[in-house]
Each structure stands twice: as C-alpha cells, then as structure tokens.
Amino acid sequence: MKKLQYERPVIQRLNTGVMNKFGTRTEYAPVTHIEGNAVKDLIEKYGSPLFVISQRVIEQTYRDANRAFKTRYPKVQFAWSYKTNYMNAVCNVFHKMGSWGEVVSGFEYQKALNNGVPGNKIIFNGPDKTEEELKSAIQNNSMIHIDHLDELYLIKELATEMKARPKVAIRVNMDTGIYPMWDRFGFNYENGQAWDAINKIMLTDKIDLVGLHCHIGTFMLAPSAYGVAAAKLSDLALGIKKKFKKNIQYIDMGGGFASKNTLKGSYLQGQDTSPSFDQFAEAITTAILNAGFVEDELPLLILETGRALIDEAGSLLGTVISNKRLSDGRRATIMDFGVNVMFTSFWYDHKISPAQEFSQYTEDAVLYGPLCMNIDVIRENVTLPPLKRNDHVVVHTVGAYNMTQWMQFIALRPAIVLIDLDEKAHVIRKRETLSSIESEEMMPKHLKEFKL
Numbered sequence: 425m426k427k428l429q430y431e432r433p434v435i436q437r438l439n440t441g442v443m444n445k446f447g448t449r450t451e452y453a454p455v456t457h458i459e460g461n462a463v464k465d466l467i468e469k470y471g472s473p474l475f476v477i478s479q480r481v482i483e484q485t486y487r488d489a490n491r492a493f494k495t496r497y498p499k500v501q502f503a504w505s506y507k508t509n510y511m512n513a514v515c516n517v518f519h520k521m522g523s524w525g526e527v528v529s530g531f532e533y534q535k536a537l538n539n540g541v542p543g544n545k546i547i548f549n550g551p552d553k554t555e556e557e558l559k560s561a562i563q564n565n566s567m568i569h570i571d572h573l574d575e576l577y578l579i580k581e582l583a584t585e586m587k588a589r590p591k592v593a594i595r596v597n598m599d600t601g602i603y604p605m606w607d608r609f610g611f612n613y614e615n616g617q618a619w620d621a622i623n624k625i626m627l628t629d630k631i632d633l634v635g636l637h638c639h640i641g642t643f644m645l646a647p648s649a650y651g652v653a654a655a656k657l658s659d660l661a662l663g664i665k666k667k668f669k670k671n672i673q674y675i676d677m678g679g680g681f682a683s684k685n686t687l688k689g690s691y692l693q694g695q696d697t698s699p700s701f702d703q704f705a706e707a708i709t710t711a712i713l714n715a716g717f718v719e720d721e722l723p724l725l726i727l728e729t730g731r732a733l734i735d736e737a738g739s740l741l742g743t744v745i746s747n748k749r750l751s752d753g754r755r756a757t758i759m760d761f762g763v764n765v766m767f768t769s770f771w772y773d774h775k776i777s778p779a780q781e782f783s784q785y786t787e788d789a790v791l792y793g794p795l796c797m798n799i800d801v802i803r804e805n806v807t808l809p810p811l812k813r814n815d816h817v818v819v820h821t822v823g824a825y826n827m828t829q830w831m832q833f834i835a836l837r838p839a840i841v842l843i844d845l846d847e848k849a850h851v852i853r854k855r856e857t858l859s860s861i862e863s864e865e866m867m868p869k870h871l872k873e874f875k876l
C-alpha cells in the first residue's frame with residue numbers, strides 16, 4: 425500500500441465582515457430539511473409561515489445545562505419559565521425531563537396546574553398576584569416569591585384567615601456590576617430592604633421563609649454577575665442562619681442566561697460569544713460553595729432558565745412574497761412573516777437560511793414582513809442569494825418569547841409543529857382562523873345590521 429502523504433494542518437484566523445475569496449457571503453448552506461422533514465413539505469402541509477420546535481434540541485440543551493450544574497453542585501433543580509414559551513406541549517417536554525414550573529401570573533399558574541405540575545412544585549413569581557391567586561397558591565402549597573411589602577402584608581393576613589403557613593421566598597435585587605440595575609422587582613440587597621423584609625417575615629410565625637430568589641436580568645453575557653448575585657444571596661442565607669437559627673432551603677438564581685442569538689449591533693455571532701452553561705454554572709456554584717455553608721446545610725440550587733433552553737429549538741419557516749428595489753437601489757425582499765410573529769427581531773439579527781439550493785451570487789438586502797407598518801423589518805441588512813417569489817427560508821433560534829409575545833395584528837398567527845425524537849411532526853397549536861379570533865367578540869344588537 426502506498427503511504428499517504430502527510431499534510432501539516434494549519435489554523436487560519438477568520439475575520440468576520442472582511443472580504444475573502446467568496447465575497448462577504450454570510451449564509452453558507454441552504455437548510456432544506458428540519459430533522460428529516462423537508463421544509464417544502466412542512467409548509468405544504470401546515471401552511472406558511474410555520475413555527476417548528478425540535479424536541480430533540482430541547483432535550484439535548486436541557487441535558488447540557490443540567491450536567492453543567494449537577495457536576496458542580498449536589499442539589500440542582502430547574503423550573504421551566506412559562507412566559508418564555510408556554511405552549512403546553514413545550515412545557516410538558518420540560519416537565520417530563522424533571523423541570524418544575526415557574527410562573528409570573530395567575531393565568532400561567534393555572535396553566536401549570538392544568539399541565540399536571542403538583543402545586544408544591546410551582547414557583548409563583550411576579551409583582552401582580554391577586555388575593556384569589558394567592559389563596560389558591562397557599563392552598564396548593566406553592567412557593568410564593570414576594571415582590572413587595574404590600575404582598576407580604578396580604579399573605580400574612582391570608583395566612584391568619586386560612587390557618588395555613590404559606591411557603592415564601594423574597595425576591596432580592598442587587599448590584600451585580602451590570603447596569604442599568606433591575607431594581608424594580610423585589611427588595612434591594614445593598615440598602616437594607618432585603619433584611620427588612622426578612623426580619624418582618626421571620627418575626628411572624630405565620631409565614632415560612634423557605635427560599636431566596638433573584639433574577640438579575642435577561643440575555644446576560646457576564647457569568648461573573650451571577651457569581652456576585654449568588655454570593656449576596658448566600659450571605660443573606662447565612663445571616664438568617666446566624667440570626668434566627670433557620671436554614672434556608674433553596675437559593676433560586678432566576679433565569680437570564682444568554683441564548684445563542686446575535687444581538688443587533690454586535691460584531692461577532694452569538695454562537696461564538698454567548699457564554700456556555702459551564703461558565704454560568706462555574707460562577708454560581710463556586711460562589712455558593714465558597715460562601716461557608718456546612719455541607720449538609722447546602723441549599724437546593726434552583727434555576728429558572730428560559731431562553732437559553734428553548735431558543736435554539738425553535739425555527740420559523742416562511743415564504744417570499746415579492747422582491748422590489750428601494751429608491752436608493754437596495755434590494756428589498758418581502759416575506760410572509762413579520763414582527764407580529766417575530767417579536768425578537770427588534771433586538772436580534774436572526775440568522776436566516778434559504779431553504780433551497782442557490783448559486784454563488786449574493787446581494788445585500790433588507791427583509792421586510794407583510795404588515796402595512798413601516799417598522800415591520802426582519803433584517804435591516806442581510807447578505808442572501810436572491811430569493812424568488814414562493815422560495816422558502818428558515819429563520820433560526822426563535823424558540824424563546826416569540827410564541828408568547830407574538831401579536832395578533834393584521835395577520836392570523838401561524839401553526840406550531842413539534843418534531844418528536846422519531847422525526848415525526850405533531851401540530852401543537854393550530855393556525856388561527858377568523859372565528860377563533862372573533863370567538864370572544866360580541867356585537868350589540870343595535871349594530872348588527874346596516875345598509876349601504
């Protein structure tokens with residue numbers, strides 16, 4: 425046998441945004457399939473636009489996150505942030521993998537109960553919990569995270585009235601070195617509000633302080649901020665132990681880890697710049713483990729990670745409506761989806777791939793949505809091969825917030841399909857219809873008829 429010739433490997437530095445021999449092309453390969461399902465077929469069957477969620481990617485991402493924390497800390501629990509994506513099928517993928525539920529409104533609370541999450545595995549956050557909702561949370565033994573003193577006083581009253589001992593945590597806000605600070609939720613650490621709330625709770629035997637909570641921001645790119653926050657919550661927990669001889673059962677670090685999306689105006693791709701779960705886990709667990717808890721009193725570590733667990737699992741399939749030239753000569757491509765279903769295009773440069781083969785030729789274009797609204801822009805400037813009418817595209821990393829913040833403005837909202845582990849597609853939300861939208865409307869009798 426002839427000996428193969430050895431070729432020395434080389435590492436080449438790539439400069440993003442700089443010309444190379446292929447020009448400035450940024451979208452390299454067509455994405456014709458999503459896990460064995462042809463984009464063309466999915467659109468034919470379920471309509472365009474269409475959200476597609478990959479169960480496999482959710483599970484993989486969840487396992488990665490879980491592993492990052494569990495290898496570093498003995499007691500870890502994830503709680504799925506409903507508002508990030510509260511399609512029931514999506515929530516149940518997380519619950520099946522062991523996630524509790526984290527909700528920020530009465531409606532979400534009810535959703536978690538209906539999905540079958542036991543009351544004592546639901547974390548109830550948010551500034552607006554009505555008396556009725558608090559009563560039901562107390563009855564169900566849920567973890568109620570107190571946002572302000574009015575809520576604390578109300579819970580105290582309800583505890584007396586119901587002869588129950590509600591399980592609560594306080595939400596703590598703090599300086600983590602990231603500005604502007606999120607200080608509108610919960611009680612401040614630095615100025616003593618947090619201790620004030622703790623004292624008020626501890627000095628009544630009507631309420632059981634079981635945890636400490638923070639949620640320091642969203643799309644956080646600095647793991648070190650979580651280290652600071654975990655150290656401050658640990659300090660409160662140890663202070664409570666010292667002053668009241670009470671062990672705090674859990675520290676809840678909230679959500680906010682950045683997903684792999686690219687923020688508008690950033691030079692590098694989110695794929696390359698967002699910290700990994702390992703980096704966040706290292707910062708948080710190191711801070712708690714160094715804080716000085718004795719080993720068997722280490723608190724349970726709860727994470728309410730939302731976007732970083734679901735963003736990559738979501739894609740949006742869409743279709744080209746038309747091309748035109750703007751007055752300055754730029755190419756404009758109009759798509760059949762806009763900011764109504766892609767709310768996150770206000771702050772991300774979403775990666776967009778053509779769904780069919782294309783030539784080497786590319787051109788800078790602006791991508792518009794279909795709405796009669798000037799701000800309906802999907803990408804201000806993206807390098808794509810020229811797309812023709814009826815061509816399809818795949819928008820990547822849209823799993824977080826788009827399916828909850830979407831707006832029913834001008835157009836009907838699309839169907840959502842989940843692709844299971846065997847690559848089979850399931851509709852998890854039907855495409856809206858005129859009658860589904862009008863189902864809550866009423867017409868006063870005197871307006872029923874008219875003549876033109």
Ligand SMILES: *Cc1c(COP(=O)(O)O)cnc(C)c1O
Pocket residue numbers: 505507508526528549550639641642643678679680681728729730731732824
């Ligand atoms: C929104 C929210 C989360 C999830 O945040 P992500 O940025 O999606 O990770 C978690 N906890 C609370 C209290 C929230 O309000």
